[in-house]
Amino acid sequence: MSKHYSAFTLARHALQPDLPWERAWASPEPKKSYDVVIVGGGGHGLATAYYLARNHGIRNVAVIERNYIGSGNVGRNTTLIRSNYMIGGNTAFFEHSLKLWEGLSHELNFNCMVSQRGQIVLAANPVQMDVFARRGNIMRLNGIDAELLDCGDVMKLLPYLDYSKDARWPVCGAIMQPRAGTVRHDAVAWGYARAASDLGVDIIENCEVTGFVIDEGKVSGIETSRGRINAGKVGIAVAGHTSHVAKMAGLRLPVESHILQAFVTEPIKPIVHHVVSWGAELFYLSQSDKGGLVFGAHIDGFNTYTQRGQFPRIQTVAECAVSLMPFISRLRLLRHWGGIQDMTPDGSPFICRTDVRNLYLNGGWCYQGFKATPASGWTYAHTIAHDEEHELNRCFSLDRFAKGRELDEFGLGNWTYKQ
């Protein structure tokens, strides 16, 4: 049991720099058998383990991670949280996630640095404003905050945009979700790991899954680089590598792995006080606490597992940034990196049972994995504990394409990113 973090412990360690902070989570040897084994120690896997213990009293749980905690996509995203979704099946789920974010630091006794600075999505023409008005109305009917801003409002909030006549994309207005914002992503992984470990969950790092033990269509354990681990139930949460791992269990999925690049500039003084998004190329930008501008846009466009992006995409994203905010044209990029994400036909995820009994799937997160982390873990834990989907993730099933129940948030049909 790790010690409770508080202002008092912080002060004590500040006054006694030699006093070591104790490890935040235990590092046990894997047991022979668990009630539930979660494959993947990222944000979603750790959150699932935490909510299994916290909400459902299932504490004989192991999280198996190939690398170290926080080494995957939970540390490779751009840290945005929001719930500005429009269609049934998405709205309630992502709003539940945002509500869990709002209380997460207290819940986990770990400062996740949740910053609800607001997200502003810019419109470049009146038609886009009509679309935003419809989205905002639907959000408000679902109890989600949304505000429509005209050009004057936007000028007050974002005075640094290009409002000139020569602007490549004139700013017509925007839709804002004030409760959206950013979270420190590493802290989410560490916070969930520590809280889950405190509740008795075994977090096993540097342990790669090599196979599933399946008899007569029912899973009873996994093979790992550290031997066989028996399990009553197994949950997969390895988004990015979902197809790769699910294949070991004989599953073929509606998923392709694609690379999404992200960028950080050299640090500058605080100027961007919101998350600013833009329709063109799915561009979005925020400023980190260290001062760097963090931004990203569309995927590269062909399936790959290499975490290396292509140069033409870097140029396109930089062009987006500069056409929107000309003042950053002389800033240098400090870092850029790529994360591998599951892309699904309709752009929506899977949190569901599979054709193999007692084997569950969490994946297909497309662009939206990080913001979904708390609700994903919360609903996945329910799905595993009850062998049935929760009302919030009932639409995230694998058979929705066969049944004609796609969750097409963009409203553009299947495989939008291939069009």
Add this chain to the structure above:
Amino acid sequence: MIIPCPYCGDRDHSEFRYGGDASKQRPQHGTGDLRAWHDYVFVFDNPKGPHTEYWQHVLGCRRWFRLNRNTATNETGVLA
């Protein structure tokens, strides 16, 4: 990433359009087996390793061709 176009030779991938998995077999025209169509349209092997795929040289000769590429390294091999 450099892609070897069978007509124009080695060119940057930004000149090309990606056309997806070329190993899939389209169901026979008129097939009423919805499961076969579902799998053809929606389900992918998505391997981490060798992959055969379609590309079109849209900013060049506009030819469609098959290419072998390793999705774990992006190394392109011979034309398939």
